[in-house]
Amino acid sequence: xxxxxxxxxxxxxxxxxxxxxxxxxxxxxxxxxxxxxxxxxxxxxxxxxxxxxxxxxxxxxxxxxxxxxxxxxxxxxxxxxxxxxxxxxxxxxxxxxxxxxxxxxxxxxxxxxxxxxxxxxxxxxxxxxxxxxxxxxxxxxxxxxxxxxxxxxxxxxxxxxxxxxxxxxxxxxxxxxxxxxxxxxxxxxxxxxxxxxxxxxxxxxxxxxxxxxxxxxxxxxxxxxxxxxxxxxxxxxxxxxxxxxxxxxxxxxxxxxxxxxxxxxxxxxxxxxxxxxxxxxxxxxxxxxxxxxxxxxxxxxxxxxxxxxxxxxxxxxxxxxxxxxxxxxxxxxxxxxxxxxxxxxxxxxxxxxxxxxxxxxxxxxxxxxxxxxxxxxxxxxxxxxxxxxxxxxxxxxxxxxxxxxxxxxxxxxxxx
Amino acid sequence: xxxxxxxxxxxxxxxxxxxxxxxxxxxxxxxxxxxxxxxxxxxxxxxxxxxxxxxxxxxxxxxxxxxxxxxxxxxxxxxxxxxxxxxxxxxxxxxxxxxxxxxxxxxxxxxxxxxxxxxxxxxxxxxxxxxxxxxxxxxxxxxxxxxxxxxxxxxxxxxxxxxxxxxxxxxxxxxxxxxxxxxxxxxxxxxxxxxxxxxxxxxxxxxxxxxxxxxxxxxxxxxxxxxxxxxxxxxxxxxxxxxxxxxxxxxxxxxxxxxxxxxxxxxxxxxxxxxx
Numbered sequence: 001x002x003x004x005x006x007x008x009x010x011x012x013x014x015x016x017x018x019x020x021x022x023x024x025x026x027x028x029x030x031x032x033x034x035x036x037x038x039x040x041x042x043x044x045x046x047x048x049x050x051x052x053x054x055x056x057x058x059x060x061x062x063x064x065x066x067x068x069x070x071x072x073x074x075x076x077x078x079x080x081x082x083x084x085x086x087x088x089x090x091x092x093x094x095x096x097x098x099x100x101x102x103x104x105x106x107x108x109x110x111x112x113x114x115x116x117x118x119x120x121x122x123x124x125x126x127x128x129x130x131x132x133x134x135x136x137x138x139x140x141x142x143x144x145x146x147x148x149x150x151x152x153x154x155x156x157x158x159x160x161x162x163x164x165x166x167x168x169x170x171x172x173x174x175x176x177x178x179x180x181x182x183x184x185x186x187x188x189x190x191x192x193x194x195x196x197x198x199x200x201x202x203x204x205x206x207x208x209x210x211x212x213x214x215x216x217x218x219x220x221x222x223x224x225x226x227x228x229x230x231x232x233x234x235x236x237x238x239x240x241x242x243x244x245x246x247x248x249x250x251x252x253x254x255x256x257x258x259x260x261x262x263x264x265x266x267x268x269x270x271x272x273x274x275x276x277x278x279x280x281x282x283x284x285x286x287x288x289x290x291x292x293x294x295x296x297x298x299x300x301x302x303x304x305x306x307x308x309x310x311x312x313x314x315x316x317x318x319x320x321x322x323x324x325x326x327x328x329x330x331x332x333x334x335x336x337x338x339x340x341x342x343x344x345x346x347x348x349x350x351x352x353x354x355x356x357x358x359x360x361x362x363x364x365x366x367x368x369x370x371x372x373x374x375x376x377x378x379x380x381x382x383x384x385x386x387x388x389x390x391x392x393x394x395x396x397x398x399x400x401x402x403x404x405x406x407x408x409x410x411x412x413x414x415x416x
Numbered sequence: 417x418x419x420x421x422x423x424x425x426x427x428x429x430x431x432x433x434x435x436x437x438x439x440x441x442x443x444x445x446x447x448x449x450x451x452x453x454x455x456x457x458x459x460x461x462x463x464x465x466x467x468x469x470x471x472x473x474x475x476x477x478x479x480x481x482x483x484x485x486x487x488x489x490x491x492x493x494x495x496x497x498x499x500x501x502x503x504x505x506x507x508x509x510x511x512x513x514x515x516x517x518x519x520x521x522x523x524x525x526x527x528x529x530x531x532x533x534x535x536x537x538x539x540x541x542x543x544x545x546x547x548x549x550x551x552x553x554x555x556x557x558x559x560x561x562x563x564x565x566x567x568x569x570x571x572x573x574x575x576x577x578x579x580x581x582x583x584x585x586x587x588x589x590x591x592x593x594x595x596x597x598x599x600x601x602x603x604x605x606x607x608x609x610x611x612x613x614x615x616x617x618x619x620x621x622x623x624x625x626x627x628x629x630x631x632x633x634x635x636x637x638x639x640x641x642x643x644x645x646x647x648x649x650x651x652x653x654x655x656x657x658x659x660x661x662x663x664x665x666x667x668x669x670x671x672x673x674x675x676x677x678x679x680x681x682x683x684x685x686x687x688x689x690x691x692x
Binding site: 030032033035036037042043044045062063064065067068087089097098100101102103104105106107108109110113116 | 553554558559561562563565566569570572573576592597600601603604605606607608609610611612613614630633634636637
């Protein structure tokens with residue numbers, strides 16, 4: 001039997017997560033409540049107008065601002081309003097003017113208040129990893145109280161489950177993240193706002209275990225638009241339905257443009273290279289071998305980004321040790337020998353971005369391309385029966401991006 | 417005030433709320449400015465000079481101010497002074513704190529405490545046009561600040577229910593507050609109050625027009641200058657600078673009732689706020 005309240009939840013959640021593609025781009029703008037008027041939210045109305053120009057699916061505000069700026073949410077195509085139902089001092093770190101000495105969290109609005117404001121959902125924190133276990137238990141208790149209120153009124157509850165406090169370490173972070181997600185789901189959350197664990201595998205497991213829609217937040221790691229898009233893309237590949245970005249958006253030079261870029265990746269499935277561009281059009285890799293320190297990070301990141309694990313033997317470039325002090329990276333130079341050698345025309349130049357593209361359906365696994373490469377960087381995957389060929393990471397080569405000494409550099413490719 | 421509507425359409429339909437009417441009872445309709453007189457000090461400090469007889473003081477100031485804050489216990493004694501349209505608006509103090517018992521007080525504060533006395537419903541029953549409450553930051557124990565904020569938010573939610581405007585007086589106070597972090601803490605406290613749902617915020621003068629403007633710019637609700645942490649001689653110039661910074665008026669207490677000539681002080685304040 002379908003309960004009335006689950007109908008309300010479904011309907012309201014569909015204003016946040018687009019039912020067309022089950023994806024969401026949410027903007028958090030409740031910073032002033034926790035940290036005072038930080039950059040980007042001083043004149044919140046002005047910032048929000050610019051944010052809304054980029055068409056986010058929903059915007060998160062404190063109850064006071066949800067009242068003051070209620071008029072920004074009154075059109076059919078307005079973003080959905082999410083209300084922050086609690087407050088915490090947890091983000092006042094040691095550099096803050098009045099640092100938190102212990103983490104506190106209190107409720108500031110009920111589900112009923114949020115309904116009266118016209119909200120499509122409420123967002124509350126749930127912290128795992130505090131040194132005071134009593135505090136975690138109270139946090140949990142508060143979450144279940146919100147869950148019951150929300151169930152009664154058919155209002156979606158989005159729990160921001162975060163590893164937070166003295167007991168959080170690098171080693172237990174992913175586990176705490178996953179635990180917080182699952183606990184919140186069992187306590188009655190309808191969706192989650194969480195930090196990315198840091199790798200696809202653990203995040204995928206956590207998302208599957210939570211079994212409710214998961215939105216990732218940017219956090220401190222997402223400094224630039226590219227970082228934010230990378231986190232969005234990775235998290236979505238690992239099963240997230242979208243993102244909740246805050247500072248990244250409100251502090252962006254053009255918040256609307258930022259939201260549009262995130263939408264392009266989240267809703268339209270565009271590649272980061274397409275959205276950010278970096279270099280518009282084809283790229284090639286410049287080698288400055290005198291800078292090479294033989295660190296081999298290029299090989300490592302190449303296989304990690306293509307295969308999901310580190311395996312230098314599968315790298316689409318290699319570093320040659322010419323002498324004890326001289327190292328030469330050999331990336332793809334787009335010389336075209338492999339393309340010419342292919343008898344089935346499975347290898348082509350991508351006309352837009354200029355890289356060599358393998359059309360898998362046409363490839364018969366003849367291996368002609370492997371010896372054709374003058375730099376010996378075309379390898380062969382025996383399991384798939386296909387070669388692996390440098391694709392310039394579809395326009396933004398990771399090897400160059402990660403090369404600290406700048407022995408590899410992505411530059412525009414001019415066809416001769 | 418506050419609710420400006422540039423264009424008119426369904427999306428700009430104002431929220432129907434008693435708040436607009438009650439804020440109208442408080443603010444001066446000509447200039448949208450306000451002078452609020454605090455006559456509730458006795459609740460926190462006992463019978464201080466100038467406020468030993470509250471009805472007498474209220475009677476003296478009522479023609480010069482737009483609103484008067486009283487503790488709930490004093491409302492009955494002074495109620496006659498609030499009758500009629502010309503009378504100042506009644507604001508009721510919702511909370512109590514020992515924070516203002518400084519070193520010169522005969523029983524100085526050792527641990528800042530803050531307690532709720534009454535709820536919006538009680539203030540409505542008393543006929544109040546608005547509710548006044550403190551939000552203090554700088555408590556020694558973060559727990560206390562969290563509780564104070566929780567109280568502010570609760571008052572905001574319940575005030576919304578009754579259409580009662582909420583004035584939050586945001587004061588950085590305690591050992592953790594220094595001259596260096598004062599402004600940032602005042603900015604934090606006022607913005608916290610706004611986001612919690614305060615309709616009007618008040619905060620002590622931050623020392624300069626530019627710094628006070630930072631608070632006004634970040635609030636987007638009427639900001640009043642609170643006459644704490646300021647020498648009596650500096651009061652009027654501080655009000656003037658605050659107004660230049662965009663303040664909507666002042667909350668005056670001791671700088672008026674402890675002045676040598678309270679009425680002259682009030683007249684000067686009235687000139688500044690309403691005729692400048």
